[in-house]
Amino acid sequence: MSRKITFLTLFLWLMTVTFPVIAQQKADTTCIFRFVPQKDMFYVPWKGNDTELARLLEYIENNKATILDGKLPLLVDGYCKSQGSKAENLATAKIRANRVKSELIIRAKIKEENFITHNHATEGDFVTVRLTVPVKETAVTDAEAEARLAVEPTVAGRRERQKAEAAAQQNALADTPSETKLTNDYHLSLRANLLRWVTLTPDLGLEWRICPSWGIAVNGSWTSWTWSDKDRRYALWEVAPEVRYYMGEKKAWYLGAMFKAGQFNYKLSETGKQGDLMGGGITAGYQLRLNKALALDFNLGLGYLNADFEKYEVIDGVRVRCGNETKNWCGPINAGVTLVWKLF
Structure with missing residues (x-):
């Protein structure tokens, strides 16, 4: 036991x-x-x-x-x-x-x-x-x-x-994978040139990034102001499409080609000028990323512009044509500090 x-x-x-x-x-x-x-x-x-x-x-x-x-x-x-x-x-x-x-x-x-x-x-x-x-x-x-x-x-x-x-x-x-596939961080963004807005000229645009190295942008501006009992006038519209090539590791610097067309009506003195403008040139710039959604685009364009316009005076509230003129311009044709907002 x-x-x-x-x-x-x-x-x-x-x-x-x-x-x-x-x-x-x-x-x-x-x-x-x-x-x-x-x-x-x-x-x-x-x-x-x-x-x-x-x-x-x-x-x-x-x-x-x-x-x-x-x-x-x-x-x-x-x-x-x-x-x-x-x-x-x-x-x-x-x-x-x-x-x-x-x-x-x-x-x-x-x-x-x-x-x-x-x-x-x-x-x-x-x-x-x-x-x-x-x-x-x-x-x-x-x-x-x-x-x-x-x-x-x-x-x-x-x-x-x-x-x-x-x-x-x-x-x-x-x-x-190649850098092209790795830096494709957005496809479409909304743009607003702050320099234009400062001059009371509303400006908006879009940029479509086809791939990290190539983008297509278009900006449009429009404004219409009169004062001194309509004796003074500042009015215009412009459309500026642009093709860009982005360079460098971060794809921040770019070179581009721009075309510009529009109409204007300026009367800042006794004689007013109303007509068409057209031209184009090369652009260069740099995009500074602020965060995931926002960036600042600093850009400058150099090229050629042609302006074909009529001169006029206002007599008793009626515009009286007093000649026409054509001017050609070579030099800066565009400048911007543009706020870029990534849409998707």
């Missing part, structure tokens, strides 16, 4: 130690966002970044309260090794990490303090975001527990995993 009791006690002890182990486990979730070598712009719909972003946002939403309480930080690591020096690599890695964090802050409504960020001048051209998500309690065997302990993340283990991820990213980036 004593042998049975001893055996039963030993058996129960072994069952307690060896088989069901109830433990709170945590699952590491790592999302990888790929970047083009030497560039810091975060292109969401590229190389699976949109899928990774959706997956990460789901994890954040499911654990948002814990994240906002500071109990579950998001570990962000920025990487770059495609620049010329270590300082440039670290600067680019920092910008990349900040762009990913900005996207998460906007979309997931979290804060900067919910991140722990490290930047690296090695490995590859990507950003990783990792969080340790608690999972439900499960019963595991002793063998499973030992296996999990064997792969429990350590500092060395994380480094090895990051190296493996970097190698995978290098293989994935082997077929990096």
Whole structure:
């Protein structure tokens, strides 16, 4: 009888130690966002970044309260090794990490303090975001527990995993698309030349970006003012279509060809001038991005204009023609500080 009791006690002890182990486990979730070598712009719909972003946002939403309480930080690591020096690599890695964090802050409504960020001048051209998500309690065997302990993340283990991820990213980036596909950040925008508006000449236009390097723009102006009992007049309309070629890495500088046509009626002195104008020339400019939706377009046009007009005087409220004239002009034909608003 004593042998049975001893055996039963030993058996129960072994069952307690060896088989069901109830433990709170945590699952590491790592999302990888790929970047083009030497560039810091975060292109969401590229190389699976949109899928990774959706997956990460789901994890954040499911654990948002814990994240906002500071109990579950998001570990962000920025990487770059495609620049010329270590300082440039670290600067680019920092910008990349900040762009990913900005996207998460906007979309997931979290804060900067919910991140722990490290930047690296090695490995590859990507950003990783990792969080340790608690999972439900499960019963595991002793063998499973030992296996999990064997792969429990350590500092060395994380480094090895990051190296493996970097190698995978290098293989994935082997077929990096051309710059034309990467900088196509808008297709249609609304334009307003602020210099025209300052002179009380309403001006609006559109630009259609056919591709990152080529765009078609058209601006139109119209105004009609009279004063001094209609003895003075300032009126005109103009249409100016333009073809542009954008240059450089950021596609900010451009050269273009413009055509201009319109009519005018000026009477700023005793003699008025009313007629047609037509001409064209080359344009050059620079677009300064203010944010994702707005930019300032600084431009200047040089070329030729022909003005064919009649001269007139106003006698007793009646316009009396007093000759006609033609003038040709070579030089500046257009200037603008244009506010550009991206529509889509």
